Amino acid sequence: MTYLEYFEKIKLAKERIGQYVHETPIDYSTTFSRIVNAKVYLKLENLQKTGSFKVRGAFNKLLSLKDEEKKKGVIAVSAGNHAQGVAYAASTLGIRSVIVMPETAPASKYLATRSYGAEVVLYGKYLHESMKKAEELIQNSGLVFVHPYGDLDVIAGQGTIGIELYDIKPDYVIIPIGGGGLISGISVALKYRFPNIKIIGVQSSSSPSMKVSKDLGRLIEVEPSYSIADGILVKSPSDLTFGIVNELVDDIVLVDDEEIAEAIVLLLERSKTLAEGAGASSLAALISGKIKVSGLDKRVISLISGGNIDLSLLSTITEKFLYKQKRVVKVRVIVPDKPGQLNKVLSYVVKIRGNIIDIVHDRHSSDVLPGYTKIYITFELQSSESLSLLLTNLINEGIDVKIVE
Numbered sequence: 001m002t003y004l005e006y007f008e009k010i011k012l013a014k015e016r017i018g019q020y021v022h023e024t025p026i027d028y029s030t031t032f033s034r035i036v037n038a039k040v041y042l043k044l045e046n047l048q049k050t051g052s053f054k055v056r057g058a059f060n061k062l063l064s065l066k067d068e069e070k071k072k073g074v075i076a077v078s079a080g081n082h083a084q085g086v087a088y089a090a091s092t093l094g095i096r097s098v099i100v101m102p103e104t105a106p107a108s109k110y111l112a113t114r115s116y117g118a119e120v121v122l123y124g125k126y127l128h129e130s131m132k133k134a135e136e137l138i139q140n141s142g143l144v145f146v147h148p149y150g151d152l153d154v155i156a157g158q159g160t161i162g163i164e165l166y167d168i169k170p171d172y173v174i175i176p177i178g179g180g181g182l183i184s185g186i187s188v189a190l191k192y193r194f195p196n197i198k199i200i201g202v203q204s205s206s207s208p209s210m211k212v213s214k215d216l217g218r219l220i221e222v223e224p225s226y227s228i229a230d231g232i233l234v235k236s237p238s239d240l241t242f243g244i245v246n247e248l249v250d251d252i253v254l255v256d257d258e259e260i261a262e263a264i265v266l267l268l269e270r271s272k273t274l275a276e277g278a279g280a281s282s283l284a285a286l287i288s289g290k291i292k293v294s295g296l297d298k299r300v301i302s303l304i305s306g307g308n309i310d311l312s313l314l315s316t317i318t319e320k321f322l323y324k325q326k327r328v329v330k331v332r333v334i335v336p337d338k339p340g341q342l343n344k345v346l347s348y349v350v351k352i353r354g355n356i357i358d359i360v361h362d363r364h365s366s367d368v369l370p371g372y373t374k375i376y377i378t379f380e381l382q383s384s385e386s387l388s389l390l391l392t393n394l395i396n397e398g399i400d401v402k403i404v405e
Contacts, residue, residue, distance in 0.1 A: 001152070006244075007192045009152060010159035010185060017059040017157060023164055024048050026301070031270040035287050038298040041168055043161065043265075046115065046307025048273055050116070051157055052084030052231075053182060053305050054078075054148075060157030061146050062089045070095050075143040077101075077130045079230050080109025081278075081306050082148040087118035098143055102126055106230065106310040108303060123374040126224060127332065128235045129207055149181030150238030159185025165295055172299040177201040177210045177252065178232035182243030184303060186266050187248035201252040202269040202285040204229040204260070204277075210237045211252040212243060217232070228257050228313060231278030231306060234401045259284040264314070265321040267304070276309035322380075328357065329387055330378045330404040334393065337363060337373040345377065348393045352386035376404065 009236065032040040045053040062074065073096030074273045076086040083099040090097035097118040101110060104125055105178050114120050123133040138145055147154060152156040158181050165173065165186075173190060175183040181392050190197050207224035219242045237245070245252075260277050263284035267273040275283075282302045285291050293300050322328040335341040342359075364376040381387055387403075394401040 003188055003192065005102050006152070006156070006159075006188045009156040009190050010163065013060040013153070013156040013165055014160045015057075016063050017056060017160065019058045020049075020089070021056055022048055026168060026330070027273075028314055031266075032287065032302070033284065036300065037292060038172075038194040038300045040084055040286065040294045040300050041163065041170070042271060042273065042301060043301050044273065046273065046279055046304050050084040050088045050210050051306055051308040052085065052279075053161060053316060054081040055088055056085075056160055057151075057154035057157035057185075058082070058085035058089040058146065059092075060091055060149060061153040062086075062095060064153045065144060069144045072144055073097060073098065074146050075134055075137055075141075076146045076148065077134045077235065078160055079126060079127060079147055079299050079360045080113070081308060083118070083120075083233055084109065084116060084308070085114035086146050087113050089283075091117040098137060098343040100137070102130050104230070106172070106308075108310045109308055112308065114375075116355040118302050124236065126233065134152050137390045146240070148315065149179030149184075149234075149242050151181075152240070154284035155181050155185040155188075155241070157242075159184070160181045161303070162186040162189025162259050165190065166317040167253060168301060169194070169298055170197060170301045171298045172198045172291070173303065174200050174202060174285060174291060175303045176232050176281045176305050177203045177245070178207075178278065180210055180237040180245050182303075183249060184241045184244040184327070186303075187244060191248050193304070197201045199248065201249050201283070202290075203252060203254055204232055204281065205254040207235075208254055209234055210242070210371060211254060213237060214246055214249070215244055215245070220273050224400045227260075227277065229260055229277035231276060232281065253285050255281055255284040255290060256260050259288045259290075261317045262323060263287060264317055265308070268318075272313075273291065273304060274307045274309065275304050279304045285375045311313045326381060326384045326387060328380055329376065330376060331390075332370065332374060332376050332402045333401040334372055334374050337371055341373075342375060344397065345375070345394065345399065348390055348397075349377065349379055351393070353379070354381055354386070354390070354394070
């Protein structure tokens with residue numbers, strides 16, 4: 001099939017799924033434009049139905065099935081977003097769905113998938129292990145398999161995002177890559193209209209299968225390891241997506257969990273946008289400098305592909321970020337265990353307008369002399385300069401003080 005024929009399938013998909021999905025907003029970000037030194041726009045697929053772009057491909061695939069296939073029902077394998085997309089689309093269209101998810105799938109995505117009416121089967125640690133279970137179920141039940149990325153109808157559905165970017169006329173589009181269905185569809189839609197556009201893929205350094213395959217010029221498998229970007233942990237892309245990416249995608253870069261976590265928090269704080277790890281990876285590549293797009297006249301699209309982050313993980317990421325930025329600080333002081341000593345320390349915290357979060361006493365550790373107490377004080381700060389002032393004041397009072405990293 002030629003790329004013109006691929007593009008015709010994307011146009012058809014746009015008409016087919018239009019009544020079932022949102023045309024998501026494109027938000028210009030002054031903050032990220034300043035950081036990157038270009039015009040940065042966020043394509044907010046986290047605001048899509050089910051919280052991710054995956055519902056586009058799911059609807060297009062299910063709507064393209066023959067009546068006898070719809071009667072059999074469908075089955076999918078996913079860590080979460082494809083699962084939710086297929087479950088929601090199937091429920092909307094009155095089709096039975098069975099979803100096989102890895103046992104490590106975030107609880108939020110598992111519960112959401114069930115809430116959309118799917119029968120959920122938990123199996124394996126990673127997607128390729130879950131796939132084996134799905135193959136067994138297909139043999140026994142005749143369910144129609146909905147591949148998360150190695151399917152032309154799924155790719156065409158994801159490619160409808162590209163058409164929605166036409167009005168911006170972007171110079172660069174930054175897209176997360178797992179199995180490659182999303183970037184394949186968007187690349188076809190954009191390269192057809194704008195042949196000189198630069199399309200950059202982003203993968204987690206914990207799962208660089210597409211990058212390694214592209215660098216070597218052949219499809220290979222790379223065993224994934226843990227990452228907060230669970231949605232793009234894929235052992236191997238498909239022959240179909242690798243072929244498209246190898247020809248149309250200009251470059252692929254890798255980001256680590258620290259960079260992704262920072263992007264998640266900055267999106268939430270500066271743009272009021274909730275993104276999951278995979279969804280924030282495109283912005284992570286931009287603000288970390290992995291992708292150079294310098295030029296105030298350059299239009300850059302960062303695709304925020306999903307927002308289905310587990311709330312406990314979000315809490316952990318946010319707390320760690322605040323500690324890293326010294327906006328929340330824990331100090332350890334050792335003072336005489338007598339009235340007024342804690343008040344003296346806290347008075348200096350008050351002077352720098354610190355907001356106390358927690359206080360813990362420790363009188364029993366081996367490094368605490370008799371008659372003394374070790375106190376851990378956690379507080380919010382307005383600036384790192386005020387932290388230096390606090391430490392200086394406490395040291396001048398003869399207080400043993402140390403920042404707890």
